[in-house]
Amino acid sequence: MSDVRETITxxxxxxxxxxxxxxxxxxxxxDVAEEAAAEAFATAVERWPDVGVPPNPGAWLTTTANRKAIxxxxxxxxxxDKHKEAQMSYDDPPEPLGxxxxxxxxxxxxxxxxxxxxxxxxxxxxxMVGGLTVPEIARAFLVQETAMGQRIxxxxxxxxxxxxxxxxxxxxxxxRRVSGVLTVLFIVFNEGYLATGPDTDPVRxxxxxxxxxxxxxxxxxxxxxxxxxxxLALMLLTEARRTxxxxxSGELVSLDEQDRGSWDAAMVAEGHRLVRERLAAGVAxxxxxxxxxxxxxxxxxxxxxxxxxxQVVALYGQLVRVDPSPIVELNRAIAVxxxxxxxVALATVDRLSExxxxxxxxxxxxxxxxxxxxxxxxxxxxxxKAIELAGNTAETAYLTRRRDQLAGPSKPS
Amino acid sequence: xxxxxxVLDDKTNSATPEEMTAITAFNERIIADGNWVFAGGLAxxxxxxxxxxxAGEAIFTDGPYLESKEYIAGLWIMQADDLDAxxxxxxxxxxxxxxxxxVRPFL
Amino acid sequence: MQYLISVLDDESDESTADAAxxxxxxxxxxxxxxxxxxxxxxxxxxxxxxxxxVxxxGDAAIFTDGPYVESKEYxxxLWIVEAPDLDVALKLAAEASxxxxxxxxVRPFVDE
Numbered sequence: 001m002s003d004v005r006e007t008i009t010x011x012x013x014x015x016x017x018x019x020x021x022x023x024x025x026x027x028x029x030x031d032v033a034e035e036a037a038a039e040a041f042a043t044a045v046e047r048w049p050d051v052g053v054p055p056n057p058g059a060w061l062t063t064t065a066n067r068k069a070i071x072x073x074x075x076x077x078x079x080x081d082k083h084k085e086a087q088m089s090y091d092d093p094p095e096p097l098g099x100x101x102x103x104x105x106x107x108x109x110x111x112x113x114x115x116x117x118x119x120x121x122x123x124x125x126x127x128m129v130g131g132l133t134v135p136e137i138a139r140a141f142l143v144q145e146t147a148m149g150q151r152i153x154x155x156x157x158x159x160x161x162x163x164x165x166x167x168x169x170x171x172x173x174x175x176r177r178v179s180g181v182l183t184v185l186f187i188v189f190n191e192g193y194l195a196t197g198p199d200t201d202p203v204r205x206x207x208x209x210x211x212x213x214x215x216x217x218x219x220x221x222x223x224x225x226x227x228x229x230x231x232l233a234l235m236l237l238t239e240a241r242r243t244x245x246x247x248x249s250g251e252l253v254s255l256d257e258q259d260r261g262s263w264d265a266a267m268v269a270e271g272h273r274l275v276r277e278r279l280a281a282g283v284a285x286x287x288x289x290x291x292x293x294x295x296x297x298x299x300x301x302x303x304x305x306x307x308x309x310x311q312v313v314a315l316y317g318q319l320v321r322v323d324p325s326p327i328v329e330l331n332r333a334i335a336v337x338x339x340x341x342x343x344v345a346l347a348t349v350d351r352l353s354e355x356x357x358x359x360x361x362x363x364x365x366x367x368x369x370x371x372x373x374x375x376x377x378x379x380x381x382x383x384x385k386a387i388e389l390a391g392n393t394a395e396t397a398y399l400t401r402r403r404d405q406l407a408g409p410s411k412p413s
Numbered sequence: 414x415x416x417x418x419x420v421l422d423d424k425t426n427s428a429t430p431e432e433m434t435a436i437t438a439f440n441e442r443i444i445a446d447g448n449w450v451f452a453g454g455l456a457x458x459x460x461x462x463x464x465x466x467x468a469g470e471a472i473f474t475d476g477p478y479l480e481s482k483e484y485i486a487g488l489w490i491m492q493a494d495d496l497d498a499x500x501x502x503x504x505x506x507x508x509x510x511x512x513x514x515x516v517r518p519f520l
Numbered sequence: 521m522q523y524l525i526s527v528l529d530d531e532s533d534e535s536t537a538d539a540a541x542x543x544x545x546x547x548x549x550x551x552x553x554x555x556x557x558x559x560x561x562x563x564x565x566x567x568x569x570x571x572x573x574v575x576x577x578g579d580a581a582i583f584t585d586g587p588y589v590e591s592k593e594y595x596x597x598l599w600i601v602e603a604p605d606l607d608v609a610l611k612l613a614a615e616a617s618x619x620x621x622x623x624x625x626v627r628p629f630v631d632e
Contacts, residue, residue, distance in 0.1 A: 507574045510577045
């Protein structure tokens, strides 16, 4: 019994996007595809425990979902003769696998279309490609279920009314559109890795693992894309440190204080393998590949003292050229502090104050540099500002401890 | 002169079958009379996308530029010899489609 | 599939199309649209002050001077284009935005 349930969960992971994609192709309607796929899985949950799992669960689900879709269209047809009977024949031969794989890619690009807002792209991708339910997505982003449901319904209506195409973009648009897809997946991952709200768990494994699963899928569909490999490596090397990142008391543990023995060795190894693969490709790396390489340097050091900081600084220098944002400058400065000392780093950081004044990590970085320079009073003020701006509970706890450990007049006894 | 006739409504695709029949008859007549340039019903504003390519890299924004209760649900473009003829056409159009209309001349 | 491309004009922004950055060749763009079979209609609108609202739902027609809604930004003109899907329509709109140096809104007509 529980075996069947596990199988259903696994099949849901493996087959959901495929079923939705092939139905969207056939009926030209995301809404019909989504509903029919959901009904087919509900039928599986109901029947498989009694009759057993069919030998080819994917084909069973696709066939069942096709029937559900045709039933729905027939029902609507009776009320509304706009739908053509011609669309509906039960006995089309199943499509060959390669073509269907391509359909999943189409589905991803449609869900991540630039004419949809970023929140909508994230929600739609999790629903249509990831197979998460509306309540699950609503919970993940702290949005009311009805509001999330409306967001998805509205997106499906726009895709239909404005005719957002169901296809893989042409060569000219592909790099920009892939980068749009990766942004969506990175948002999902980051929301899980460092939840922004004060009312959620600081790290939400369901979102990080879903982001990794979807990035793996895109990697399988686009194996030659360097940035896809880079993002997957970056996620793996970050996720590998997940359990070491929050202490038993719910406090964020910074990289230098983490128990490196508890990192997930398999994920680290896979991440390193991907980074080496990209280095061997000899193509100028994009943002995600450089970030992955930085994380590969960190995860190669058995002890924080073994970290190759000059390599990290060099990689951040490369990243600044690809993405000259103040946040990248800030991260580069943190590495510079290890190489050239906190004074040098602080000079760079202070130049960013105008652009990053509202960003908690800016103040946390300043606080840490000032602490290391022995400027307790200024460090305390910076910690206060960082705590005020931070939303993540584990991070707030970490910053508060660091502040309270400062020497100086207002240190609690 | 050509002029834009915007149909004002707070929903789209809301014409009743009777209204649709009247609109079709009206359209057929003004086509025959040479007053018809274009007519069409618009999808809901939420299907709109704003495009700003003034700075060299196109920025797309989901949704209409202005959110409002009432909006343009469809439009005609008509051709008339003078303002009076235009006024007669639009008066009749408001009657047949049973909506308020806004009229504005093209340059 | 037809799309309405509305030109969003701002009364505080009086820059003319051809004054932009040398790219403001609206006429050439329109010619190309026509030649490629995308163009259904294009024209600039007179100022909103020339608008009138007509309500003939009741017994007698009521005419009101001025646009139905007063706003700083308003419809300054429009294109209607025929395109196979939104990707093509957005590409045309991006070019249109560049040549006329305005923000645009792209909205589909209901597919008949």
